[in-house]
Amino acid sequence: MSPSSYLTRRRFVKTTAVLCASLAGAGALSACASDEAAAPEADSAPEPEPSAEPAPEAANQADTPAEPEPEPEPTPAGDGNVLVAYFSYPETTEASDPANLSTEEENSAVVVDGQIKGNNEFMADIIARETGADTFRILTTRSYPADHQGLIAQAQEEINAGDRPELAEPIPDLSGYDTVFIGYPIWWAELPPVMHSFLEQADLAGKQIYLFNSHGGSGNAGTKEEIKSILADATVSDDNFVVSRDAVANSEQDIVDWVRGLGF
Known part of the structure; x- marks a missing residue:
């Protein structure tokens, strides 16, 4: 995660905390706690964005037919x-x-x-x-x-x-x-x-x-x-x-x- 993304995330968490405090009297705290627990930790790698296009490697695997298994070579008379x-x-x-x-x-x-x-x-x-x-x-x-x-x-x-x-x-x-x-x-x-x-x-x-x-x-x-x-x-x-x-x-x-x- 880049420094700018990290700062943005901290600001979001802080803002959420303030909002939850103001809503505590209204009985909305449980919902806020659930959202905070689901958030990824700061040093976790971000999940890739879903894409309609297959990854290049996957596309290549789908388009390329599997190579046939090579036939075993005949055993020479002197083997063994x-x-x-x-x-x-x-x-x-x-x-x-x-x-x-x-x-x-x-x-x-x-x-x-x-x-x-x-x-x-x-x-x-x-x-x-x-x-x-x-x-x-x-x-x-x-x-x-x-x-x-x-x-x-x-x-x-x-x-x-x-x-x-x-x-x-x-x-x-x-x-x-x-x-x-x-x-x-x-x-x-x-x-x-x-x-x-x-x-x-x-x-x-x-x-x-x-x-x-x-x-x-x-x-x-x-x-x-x-x-x-x-x-x-x-x-x-x-x-x-x-x-x-x-x-x-x-x-x-x-x-x-x-x-x-x-x-x-």
Whole structure:
């Protein structure tokens, strides 16, 4: 309130008080008291004058249509925690020379910075690097021969018997993972028996699954369909990565392109 308005108001109150005093004898004091109580205090902000015109802001709100809610962006494949679980068995021994591997050793392993890695371990490391994933290597309490002929003989025996080898390490808590990459070699155009042990014990319901494998000429060999059947409560992608064991060492860029094509 401006000083002039304040003085005018004080003069009005004073005049009213005098008038009420003169009317006291006439019994009009109660009416005067009611008027004085209804008057705003001196330091109150004045009420705005009513106006037929809407306030500019209100007018703008009335004239401007409400903007539609933006549609949510699709969730990228890499959103959320990722795990790479894999079985890898290089046909090497502690005596194997990284600089001088035999043909069979080279078919099952890749040398990285002087370190021998199994084919699927090599692929798992690249996937984990590109996605920021955790890794879990599937191991069994059974031992396998390092020589190729001995290995395939034992693998065939296990497959024919429908074996489920015992896992050497407990499966980690999978509840925090939205996406799981699963890698394995192809043995006799089949899943290695230890992969059945893992798939049948792991709680992968509701998760997005991507598969990758190395093979000796049989490609997927029907393993994708088999895994879909085992993991009926998960979403198993048809876009899996398949590479010949002879070409794994030169497959890094192909793996990177595949992972990025999935949306990571």
